[in-house]
Amino acid sequence: MSAIAVEKLTKRFGKKQALAGIDLVMREGEMVALIGASGSGKSTLMRHIAGLERGDAGSTVRILGHIQQKDGRFGPNMRDLRGRTGVIFQQFNLVARLPVITNVLCGLLGRVSPWRGTFGLFNRAEKRAAIEALGRVGIPEVAWQRASTLSGGQQQRAAIARTLMQRSQILLADEPIASLDPASARRVMDVLADINRTEKITVLVSLHQVEYARVYCDRTIALRDGRVVYDGPSDALSDDFLTELYGAASEELVLPQRLPVKSGAAKAPRPSAPGARQGQDALVPA
Amino acid sequence: MGTTSETVASASAATPADRAANVNAGRDWSRSLWNGAILVGLIAALAISWGSAEMGRWTFLFTDSANMAEYASGFLRPDFSDWRFYLEEMIVTVEIAVWGTFLSLILSVPFGILCAHNMVPWWVLHPCRRLMDFFRAIHEVVWAVLFVVAVGLGPFAGVMALFIHNTGIMAKLFSEAVEAIDPRPVEGIRSTGATRMQEVVFGVVPQVMPLWVSYTLYRFETNVRTATILGVIGAGGIGQVLFESIRGFYYPQSSAILVIVVATVVLTDLLSQQLRRFVT
Numbered sequence: 388m389s390a391i392a393v394e395k396l397t398k399r400f401g402k403k404q405a406l407a408g409i410d411l412v413m414r415e416g417e418m419v420a421l422i423g424a425s426g427s428g429k430s431t432l433m434r435h436i437a438g439l440e441r442g443d444a445g446s447t448v449r450i451l452g453h454i455q456q457k458d459g460r461f462g463p464n465m466r467d468l469r470g471r472t473g474v475i476f477q478q479f480n481l482v483a484r485l486p487v488i489t490n491v492l493c494g495l496l497g498r499v500s501p502w503r504g505t506f507g508l509f510n511r512a513e514k515r516a517a518i519e520a521l522g523r524v525g526i527p528e529v530a531w532q533r534a535s536t537l538s539g540g541q542q543q544r545a546a547i548a549r550t551l552m553q554r555s556q557i558l559l560a561d562e563p564i565a566s567l568d569p570a571s572a573r574r575v576m577d578v579l580a581d582i583n584r585t586e587k588i589t590v591l592v593s594l595h596q597v598e599y600a601r602v603y604c605d606r607t608i609a610l611r612d613g614r615v616v617y618d619g620p621s622d623a624l625s626d627d628f629l630t631e632l633y634g635a636a637s638e639e640l641v642l643p644q645r646l647p648v649k650s651g652a653a654k655a656p657r658p659s660a661p662g663a664r665q666g667q668d669a670l671v672p673a
Numbered sequence: 674m675g676t677t678s679e680t681v682a683s684a685s686a687a688t689p690a691d692r693a694a695n696v697n698a699g700r701d702w703s704r705s706l707w708n709g710a711i712l713v714g715l716i717a718a719l720a721i722s723w724g725s726a727e728m729g730r731w732t733f734l735f736t737d738s739a740n741m742a743e744y745a746s747g748f749l750r751p752d753f754s755d756w757r758f759y760l761e762e763m764i765v766t767v768e769i770a771v772w773g774t775f776l777s778l779i780l781s782v783p784f785g786i787l788c789a790h791n792m793v794p795w796w797v798l799h800p801c802r803r804l805m806d807f808f809r810a811i812h813e814v815v816w817a818v819l820f821v822v823a824v825g826l827g828p829f830a831g832v833m834a835l836f837i838h839n840t841g842i843m844a845k846l847f848s849e850a851v852e853a854i855d856p857r858p859v860e861g862i863r864s865t866g867a868t869r870m871q872e873v874v875f876g877v878v879p880q881v882m883p884l885w886v887s888y889t890l891y892r893f894e895t896n897v898r899t900a901t902i903l904g905v906i907g908a909g910g911i912g913q914v915l916f917e918s919i920r921g922f923y924y925p926q927s928s929a930i931l932v933i934v935v936a937t938v939v940l941t942d943l944l945s946q947q948l949r950r951f952v953t
Contacts, residue, residue, distance in 0.1 A: 437864055439860060439864065466866045466867075466868070467866060468866075469863065469864060469865070469866040470865060470866025471866070472864070473864070473865075474861075474864035476860070476861065478857050479861075480857040480858050480860055480861030480864075481861060482858040482861070482862070482875060482876060482880070483858065483879075484879040484880065484882070485875070485879050489875075493861075493862055493865055493875050494865050495865075496862065496865050496866060496867035496868070496871050496875070497865050497866020497867060498866075501868050501870070501871070504867065504871050505868070505870050505871050505874055507874070507875075546861070549865065550865075553865050553866070
């Protein structure tokens with residue numbers, strides 16, 4: 388069974404065709420990068436898969452085999468599917484005035500009874516689980532601080548903790564590192580890669596920078612003008628190929644510095660790296 | 674818009690000297706015309722209203738100022754001999770305001786959400802908004818007269834009048850706060866599979882809480898003042914005592930009552946300022 392199956396997904400916002408017939412399938416347990424220049428439809432696609440937006444007629448999105456939306460209508464178990472699909476946003480989307488632990492506990496809302504959730508009656512075991520989830524992403528000490536007091540990187544990790552609490556089977560990360568400094572960005576990507584590996588959660592991460600896709604994901608899907616223009620191994624995405632795909636816009640995708648990837652959390656470098664990537668691979672310790 | 678950008682484009686093609694010669698190149702004249710029209714309209718409205726509002730009588734403020742001074746002199750020596758009674762009645766007035774504000778707060782929370790365009794579809798939004806408009810459009814004094822007929826003279830009629838009118842105002846203020854929220858945290862909550870109700874509880878309410886508290890305290894202050902007026906039309910409390918003593922030409926007593934009213938309003942203001950500081 389595929390984790391995500393998108394068929395002929397189209398979406399038009401006024402005059403702008405944001406998505407022009409997207410087809411994509413992700414197997415369970417995959418970690419896939421979604422790349423594209425600004426305005427290529429990455430976020431829109433993510434929001435459709437997350438069940439936050441409805442496509443135009445003819446579009447179908449299946450999550451874990453269930454119809455999440457078809458022809459611009461949400462399926463009957465929409466809320467359940469949203470619960471099984473965790474989302475991490477570029478701007479974290481935490482509730483700034485609530486303590487971090489409450490934000491994390493909100494991940495339970497799709498799983499506990501509506502009454503208990505609405506009144507926020509979370510029990511001790513659940514609170515402990517929330518602290519554990521924060522521990523998993525490396526920030527257990529901030530549990531009772533207001534979310535607004537956290538740094539960007541910490542907020543993003545708290546948002547990941549929320550999806551862990553959700554026990555989602557799919558994790559959608561929409562530009563999770565675009566608002567972060569390089570060190571925080573790497574830590575967040577490491578956490579995502581680790582979750583994918585150990586919990587076998589399917590991860591789709593949209594990225595602005597191809598470098599991260601090459602390091603963290605085996606497979607990359609590239610969008611341009613709302614269409615899939617590449618879907619295959621990240622290795623094959625050479626700088627030349629990107630320039631061919633995106634023309635002048637590729638600068639935005641490729642230029643960012645070579646990634647000095649830390650050991651451990653990131654996956655081991657693939658030995659079959661093409662020549663163009665030698666310089667980068669040298670920075671990845673085996 | 675189109676013409677403006679074309680003008681700008683042609684202006685940028687010209688040499689710097691040309692541009693300096695024609696300073697108005699690219700200027701949006703329609704804006705200046707609008708501003709002028711609005712000003713003319715405003716002056717016309719003032720001129721038309723002059724006669725009906727009897728603005729011509731302004732000279733009496735000066736020619737008959739002696740009458741005013743004589744009347745006011747009656748208030749110069751306040752008589753506090755009955756202060757216990759005044760204080761009791763003042764407390765009744767505050768209690769009317771407390772209940773009126775509390776009841777309207779309970780209704781304003783759901784209506785504040787239902788009157789916000791980013792929360793509900795139009796077919797919920799418009800009926801709710803029109804209902805609140807109706808509550809708000811009718812003055813407390815008119816509501817009080819209606820309720821006096823229904824529940825009889827006394828403080829309860831005042832509570833009901835404040836409750837209804839104030840719900841209309843607070844729901845409006847609350848919904849404006851809701852419309853100004855950041856939608857992203859709400860989406861964050863939605864993405865966890867939360868219900869609509871949970872989106873409001875966890876995503877909206879924490880964001881609007883400081884404003885809601887602030888608005889409620891502000892409306893409480895206002896309601897204390899209004900409750901005083903409601904006494905005049907028979908809703909009990911200090912207003913009733915004040916009105917009776919003015920009608921009986923007991924100016925020293927009236928003066929004492931006014932002092933107590935002003936002191937109470939100042940106290941409420943100070944208190945709510947302190948309370949507001951807690952919610953940031």
